[in-house]
Amino acid sequence: MGIAETYSRGRRLATQNPVGVVVAATAVVLTLDLLGALATGGVAVSRVGRLVWDGLMRGLVIGLAGIGLSMTYSILGFANFAHGDYTTSGAFAGWAATYLLAGLGRADVGSLLLVGAGGSVFGAQLGIGVVATPLAVLAGLLTAGAAAVVLALAVDRVVFRPLRGESGIALLITSIGVAFALRNLLQFVFGPARRGTTDAGAVPDVEIPLADGAVTVGAHDITLLVVASGLMLGVHALLQRTKLGKAMRAMSDNRDLARVTGIPTERVVTATWVIGAALTGAAGYVLVLWKGTMTFNDGWLLLLLIFAAVILGGIGSIYGAIVGGLVIGLTASLAAVWIPASFARAAAFVVMIVVLLVRPTGIFGGRSTA
Amino acid sequence: MSTTSGLVGRIADADLTYVLAMLAGVYALYLAAGLALGFDARGLLNSVAVVTFYVAVFAMLALALNLHWGYTGLFNIGVVGFMAVGIYTMALVSKPVLGSGGSAAQVGGLGLPIWVGMIAGMAAAALLGLVVALPALRLRADYLAIVTIAMSEIVRFTLLSRTFQSFGLFGRTVGLGGGSGLILDFQSPLAALVGTLGLEGAYAGLVGLVGTVVAQNPRAVVDQFVYGLLLLVFVAGFYWLLKRAGESPFGRVLKAIREDEQVAGALGKDTDRFKIKSFMLGCALMGLVGVLWFMPQGAITPNTYRPRLTFFVWIALIIGGAGSNTGSVLGGGVFAALLFQGPLYFKNLVDRAVDISNAPGSFGPAVAPLLGAGDPVPFLLYTVDSVRQLQLVLMGVVLIVLMHRRPEGLLGHREETAATVPLTRRVAGEDDEPESQATAADGGQR
Amino acid sequence: MSEGVEERATTGALGADGPADLAAEPLRVDGLEKQFGGITAVDGATFGVERGTLTGLIGPNGAGKSTTFNLVTGVHRPDAGQVTFAGEDITGMDPHRIARKGLVRTFQIARELGGMTVMENMMLAPQRQSGEALWRSVTPGLRPRVRREESDLVEQVWDTLDFFDIEHLAEEEAGGLSGGQRKLLELARALLTDPDVLLLDEPFAGVNPTLERRLLDQIHALRERGYTFLLVEHDMDLIMEQCEHVIVMHQGRILTQGSPAEVRSNEAVVEAYLGGEV
Numbered sequence A: 001m002g003i004a005e006t007y008s009r010g011r012r013l014a015t016q017n018p019v020g021v022v023v024a025a026t027a028v029v030l031t032l033d034l035l036g037a038l039a040t041g042g043v044a045v046s047r048v049g050r051l052v053w054d055g056l057m058r059g060l061v062i063g064l065a066g067i068g069l070s071m072t073y074s075i076l077g078f079a080n081f082a083h084g085d086y087t088t089s090g091a092f093a094g095w096a097a098t099y100l101l102a103g104l105g106r107a108d109v110g111s112l113l114l115v116g117a118g119g120s121v122f123g124a125q126l127g128i129g130v131v132a133t134p135l136a137v138l139a140g141l142l143t144a145g146a147a148a149v150v151l152a153l154a155v156d157r158v159v160f161r162p163l164r165g166e167s168g169i170a171l172l173i174t175s176i177g178v179a180f181a182l183r184n185l186l187q188f189v190f191g192p193a194r195r196g197t198t199d200a201g202a203v204p205d206v207e208i209p210l211a212d213g214a215v216t217v218g219a220h221d222i223t224l225l226v227v228a229s230g231l232m233l234g235v236h237a238l239l240q241r242t243k244l245g246k247a248m249r250a251m252s253d254n255r256d257l258a259r260v261t262g263i264p265t266e267r268v269v270t271a272t273w274v275i276g277a278a279l280t281g282a283a284g285y286v287l288v289l290w291k292g293t294m295t296f297n298d299g300w301l302l303l304l305l306i307f308a309a310v311i312l313g314g315i316g317s318i319y320g321a322i323v324g325g326l327v328i329g330l331t332a333s334l335a336a337v338w339i340p341a342s343f344a345r346a347a348a349f350v351v352m353i354v355v356l357l358v359r360p361t362g363i364f365g366g367r368s369t370a
Numbered sequence B: 001m002s003t004t005s006g007l008v009g010r011i012a013d014a015d016l017t018y019v020l021a022m023l024a025g026v027y028a029l030y031l032a033a034g035l036a037l038g039f040d041a042r043g044l045l046n047s048v049a050v051v052t053f054y055v056a057v058f059a060m061l062a063l064a065l066n067l068h069w070g071y072t073g074l075f076n077i078g079v080v081g082f083m084a085v086g087i088y089t090m091a092l093v094s095k096p097v098l099g100s101g102g103s104a105a106q107v108g109g110l111g112l113p114i115w116v117g118m119i120a121g122m123a124a125a126a127l128l129g130l131v132v133a134l135p136a137l138r139l140r141a142d143y144l145a146i147v148t149i150a151m152s153e154i155v156r157f158t159l160l161s162r163t164f165q166s167f168g169l170f171g172r173t174v175g176l177g178g179g180s181g182l183i184l185d186f187q188s189p190l191a192a193l194v195g196t197l198g199l200e201g202a203y204a205g206l207v208g209l210v211g212t213v214v215a216q217n218p219r220a221v222v223d224q225f226v227y228g229l230l231l232l233v234f235v236a237g238f239y240w241l242l243k244r245a246g247e248s249p250f251g252r253v254l255k256a257i258r259e260d261e262q263v264a265g266a267l268g269k270d271t272d273r274f275k276i277k278s279f280m281l282g283c284a285l286m287g288l289v290g291v292l293w294f295m296p297q298g299a300i301t302p303n304t305y306r307p308r309l310t311f312f313v314w315i316a317l318i319i320g321g322a323g324s325n326t327g328s329v330l331g332g333g334v335f336a337a338l339l340f341q342g343p344l345y346f347k348n349l350v351d352r353a354v355d356i357s358n359a360p361g362s363f364g365p366a367v368a369p370l371l372g373a374g375d376p377v378p379f380l381l382y383t384v385d386s387v388r389q390l391q392l393v394l395m396g397v398v399l400i401v402l403m404h405r406r407p408e409g410l411l412g413h414r415e416e417t418a419a420t421v422p423l424t425r426r427v428a429g430e431d432d433e434p435e436s437q438a439t440a441a442d443g444g445q446r
Numbered sequence C: 001m002s003e004g005v006e007e008r009a010t011t012g013a014l015g016a017d018g019p020a021d022l023a024a025e026p027l028r029v030d031g032l033e034k035q036f037g038g039i040t041a042v043d044g045a046t047f048g049v050e051r052g053t054l055t056g057l058i059g060p061n062g063a064g065k066s067t068t069f070n071l072v073t074g075v076h077r078p079d080a081g082q083v084t085f086a087g088e089d090i091t092g093m094d095p096h097r098i099a100r101k102g103l104v105r106t107f108q109i110a111r112e113l114g115g116m117t118v119m120e121n122m123m124l125a126p127q128r129q130s131g132e133a134l135w136r137s138v139t140p141g142l143r144p145r146v147r148r149e150e151s152d153l154v155e156q157v158w159d160t161l162d163f164f165d166i167e168h169l170a171e172e173e174a175g176g177l178s179g180g181q182r183k184l185l186e187l188a189r190a191l192l193t194d195p196d197v198l199l200l201d202e203p204f205a206g207v208n209p210t211l212e213r214r215l216l217d218q219i220h221a222l223r224e225r226g227y228t229f230l231l232v233e234h235d236m237d238l239i240m241e242q243c244e245h246v247i248v249m250h251q252g253r254i255l256t257q258g259s260p261a262e263v264r265s266n267e268a269v270v271e272a273y274l275g276g277e278v
């Protein structure tokens, strides 16, 4: 986009969208306020550095999980409220695999497969970490993706496919039922307790000095960064280079038209679930690796933030989901500079609501998948 | 005309019959369960009172949600936020002034009468509805859904935050209590009502009467029972109000908005105004249910108001069938009795037959004997013991099955005609007496 | 159907009070423009509709006729230009306010309210119903008045249904009607709003010829009493036969306008439109 075009677009936005201008102005004021506080030492630079790093990590997870939600939203035409629980399901499956590989022989198989349900085994005790047990972690990551795919396809087969022609709202309501059932089944099987999954003390890290302090970057931060960006690039390449991306774009534009023009719509739907679920399962796994703890409603708690990211970025846009994820992650993290930390998530929701009101098509809106 | 009004009468009666049959069925079920559990008179009365309470609150919530979704097509999944605002506002207004009584409460209220608090609670919920509605009502249904659920979470975060734990208002120290919640240390609402009506004597008589069958502390049982009945009166009030609102030109415009907002606009209807009115009315009612539900509980904490509660209401509405007020009442009742309370009774029943106190504490010890020695008992015990989670699984499955098999609800496809008069053609010969006929029909309305 | 019913429909169902006393040219459109993305759907349309006429708006598919309707009735906001109704600038006004002023339209693709019965659809149309205020419908002492008003409306609606030959469908859900029946419902509903000027977007598509004739007779009867109609139709013979004035649109612009005879003799029209299609 040329400068002149950007400029005229900006001017059009300003006249057509006064609220948007107010929002932009608010963002500028907040930024200036932060810079001022940093300059006068009111806020420590290293604290902001830590918040930014933390927000980046969260943002990557949200973005990664958001890609799948965004794809199913645009191609199947409904907001899938079970998406967060796909994330958790993938994570549990993945961590079961990790526990099994890391702890085989040291604890009974059942306890390992149940990720230490009922306090039978602990991640720290098994010494789990990306450096200490790289193979177990890699296998867990792959299992998480695969399990989420299997789950998503099975649910689609049984629950969503029979409703294919129904309205997006009917599907949305149904997905709430799926979310309820899945989440509580997970609790039934794996128990309600939050458990530690890694040997957090033994994970190597480096202190990066920053002005008045330091930002700690651990091996699991790096793992998250590498896995998330790698998968994002992979999906990008996949959808750019193959016919699949084109078919998806066509379908999200007009499903009926896509069908009559001979696009195998059911195959595209399957591909959508496969890609989306694999990413969201992986996101769930690395989130747990990074946080070092997990419980049955992690994904559900993440879901609204994922929605926020997807809407912010524009439904159907993969870059939108990634950028939206980063914006939401950073907002939820950095908000603590201005407001009490208990409102950090609220701040992210407010950003989403404002976007919905000001520009419901999102930042990358209008242009669909990839 | 007599034939048509007879027909209308029959339909209205049929609706009443459905509701009464539902209640009778629920009571029969609970009494039977109670007898099987060996409850004494106290236990039986109690179980009926408790189920009445939940049937009533879910019926009211489903009715209010039906106004939003069934009539106007507004996809509100922030129900619980409006309930929370209702009860918290009521608490703020009606809690005694800090330090005035012997209460251990950390924060006080404004010390105003309970009914003032109830009205304030409804007003606050309606106001929050307006704040959400003004910008958001033009959004697509799924976007409105996400905005409302996010709003309800923002409400919860606000209630949880230390920032508003306690603050000054009109010179009083009040607050939302933060994560530990609020102690509702105002007078018992029932006692207040009985007092206002000057019925203390009669009430004491009733307590005495029940005392003949319930030995210890009959007052608690009577209180619970009477409160349940009072809530049924509120259900009737909700029904009356929403039926009249729905079966009128107002309700007709709401339905038109649900079907195609642009058409309603092209026919000269100010759709935004109608949507705002409908939304605010429904929110006020949700706020009122929040008050009625939690007011007698002694204390409230923010984490009660999680989105899960909203979805309960949705399941109730889908069971009954969106669009029908009678269906909403039935759905609320069926949900409360079978899905919300039922599993706990089932657990108690099983507990009575076999001792489940030695059920395994987690899934592993529960399945190991099954897989190893083929012994299913520990697993079954664990299953029964985990009824609180499994009941939510069941609700999810019920919702899915309903959306597949019966999206139009229990009563099947059913619409309540949106008009104050029957839309049938007047029989020739009666043309000359439209006025008297209209009044007669109105007077004859149930 | 008896003559009597028809008579009642013309006098009773439709504004016994007659149209408001409008200017000689109740509807005027000046330099209207609308772009969708890169497409210019309407490009400087200027025309007027005279009181008591049946004016035809024709043009090939995609000429911008429906978009013009949308701009006039407030569904879309024009990028430029002005719409004047009864001497008042109504550009960019909300659709419901325009409709209340007496400028009512029908949609090209019939937009029935599918989940409501035909009768409910029709009962929605009459303007200024006191029961649309929630409190009047709900408050015990006030509801009887709403009921009386509704009883009278019911009769009026039945007469209109009779006229349109859809009285047997009164209790049906509108979503179950056939395409032609939906068109009839839409037209009947629009008439029940008692408009002064009606914009009809292909009202006869899918309607049987006998009924079409009757509707046209009705339109003429109303027109003679001062009501004004702007009609989009692809049936060239119908337009040439029935309209006093014809406006031809092509690629968003007004190609020409005038009497049917004038339009027919215009070479540009013949080339752009008539030549290909007739």
Ligand SMILES: Nc1ncnc2c1ncn2[C@@H]1O[C@H](COP(=O)(O)OP(=O)(O)OP(=O)(O)O)[C@@H](O)[C@H]1O
Residues within 6 Å of the ligand: C036, C039, C040, C041, C059, C060, C061, C062, C063, C064, C065, C066, C067, C068, C108
């Ligand atoms: N909402 C819209 N968004 C984008 N483009 C639109 C929209 N409405 C109309 N258009 C475009 O504007 C142009 C004019 O369309 P319009 O519907 O006004 O034509 P018309 O004269 O009514 O045609 P027809 O005889 O087929 O009904 C077309 O190219 C159409 O694709």
Ligand SMILES: [Mg+2]
Residues within 6 Å of the ligand: C065, C066, C067, C108, C201
């Ligand atoms: Mg058209």
